[in-house]
Every structure is written in structure tokens, then in C-alpha cells.
Amino acid sequence: MTVHSALPGHAGPVGTVHLVGAGPGDPDLLTLRAARLVMGAALIVHDGLVDPRILEMARPSARLVSVAKSRSRHTMKQEDINALLVAEALGGQDVVRLKGGDPFVFGRGGEEAEACRAAGVPVQVVPGISSALGASAASQIPLTHRDHASIVSFVAGQCKGLSEQDWSGLAGKGRTLVIFMGLATAAQISEKLMGDGLAPDVPVAVIEKATRSDMRVLRAPLAGLAELVADHAVKSPALIVIGEVARIEGGLADHTIRAMALEAEQ
Structure with missing residues (x-):
């Protein structure tokens, strides 16, 4: 070596x-x-x-x-x-x-x-x-898009003092926010972002086990993020993508992802 x-x-x-x-x-x-x-x-x-x-x-x-x-x-x-x-x-x-x-x-x-x-x-x-790039590619959710986002930010969702962190300007029009390690703090994350002025209906995608056979892509508005994670028992590794790009679905690849998710639940 x-x-x-x-x-x-x-x-x-x-x-x-x-x-x-x-x-x-x-x-x-x-x-x-x-x-x-x-x-x-x-x-x-x-x-x-x-x-x-x-x-x-x-x-x-x-x-x-x-x-x-x-x-x-x-x-x-x-x-x-x-x-x-x-x-x-x-x-x-x-x-x-x-x-x-x-x-x-x-x-x-x-x-x-x-x-x-x-x-x-x-x-x-x-x-x-990076998991963010792998998850984006596998789910066919582009982190940047000419019509939707020209800025991407990566943050850790489990850092100490989450409520004291300054996330102003990281999410919103023309921006994509990718959150690592955010499952356990999903409720605090959505409250924090909405408290900073982000609309409750901003689209969110949770990408679980990206690139693996049991990968799932789950979607909800920002206000429903915590409920989405809890109701679907999302497990690590998972990434949270927030922004207009999260509305984009990947056609055949997205249908395949949904089919795999259904098989895993049966």
C-alpha cells in the first residue's frame, strides 16, 4: 500500500x-x-x-x-x-x-x-x-436548477445549540438547503426555519438510504417534516432536501424508488 x-x-x-x-x-x-x-x-x-x-x-x-x-x-x-x-x-x-x-x-x-x-x-x-451528491443523483432531485436554485447550503442537523445557530438566508427562493443528520431534530428544524420566515408549504424531500436497494424518497411540505419522518419510521442514513427542487420527480427512476419502498414495507 x-x-x-x-x-x-x-x-x-x-x-x-x-x-x-x-x-x-x-x-x-x-x-x-x-x-x-x-x-x-x-x-x-x-x-x-x-x-x-x-x-x-x-x-x-x-x-x-x-x-x-x-x-x-x-x-x-x-x-x-x-x-x-x-x-x-x-x-x-x-x-x-x-x-x-x-x-x-x-x-x-x-x-x-x-x-x-x-x-x-x-x-x-x-x-x-458526498452523500448529498449521491442522494441527489439517485433520486434525480437536482440540487441546482436554472429555474429553481443557484445556491446550495449544507448544514448538520444534530449540532449542539441548534436553536442558536444562524441559518438565515440558507433556505428560500433560489436556494437549496441540504441537512445531514437531521432525523432526530426534524421538528426543531422545521420550527426553526418557519420561525425565520420560511413558508410552511416549502417542499421537502427526505432521501433515505440513497443509492441502496431499499432507498426511499418521501415528500412533504416543511410544516409536515417531523410527521413525515415519524409516520414512515425513517432511519439513517437519510438526508433532508428543502427548496423548490424537492418538487422535481425523477420519472421512471422515481417510480422505481416508490416500487422498492412498497416492497420493503410488505
């Missing part, structure tokens, strides 16, 4: 940490470099949202370490993940740190890269297709 380097004052070779984007789910959407790293890795440290089919690409002898996180349960704190990556690399092991979507779009890859550099560990970043 990588030629091991030497670190002054450290006995033995030092491995490289590869921060690899696994994309939105479908293994076919991995970059060639990401696929090669996964197939050749001796150690893969992966998030819980990485599609199992991607992990199945690893060689049988590879060690797979899950550091899955959820809103209510963390297998490992971020500080401990950083320490794990550094410790393995200082022990001479190359590490593939596999992250859903892109490592630098709400993936905390920046923090992991900083921790590695601070410890003298070489780090490389392999970009992946």
Missing part, C-alpha cells in the same frame, strides 16, 4: 493513515483508488454507515474495526478513534479509515488528519462522493 516512513525519535517504521470516502452506499460509486485500498488493506477502521457490501470487498485476512456512532450510542469517542489511528500507525500498520460519503463533509476527517499530523503520522485523504 504505502512505503513506511521513519519518525525521528521513534523506534521502527511508521504506517500511513488513509482517510477514505466510501461514498453514499453503492459499492459501484467508490473511486478506483478507494476500492484498491479497501481490497488491499490489512486494517480497516470503519463507520457504521459504510455499506456492508463495501466491507465484503476486503480480503479475508483483513482486520475490520467498527467505530460506529449513533445519536444515542457511541462505540468509541472521537478522541479514542484518533488515538487508535495514531497508535496503529506508530506500530507500523497502514490504516484504511473508511468513512461514509466524503471524509471532509461532516465526516470529522479534518480532526483525524490533525491528530495524525500532530503525532508525526503520514496521512492521505481519498475523497468520496
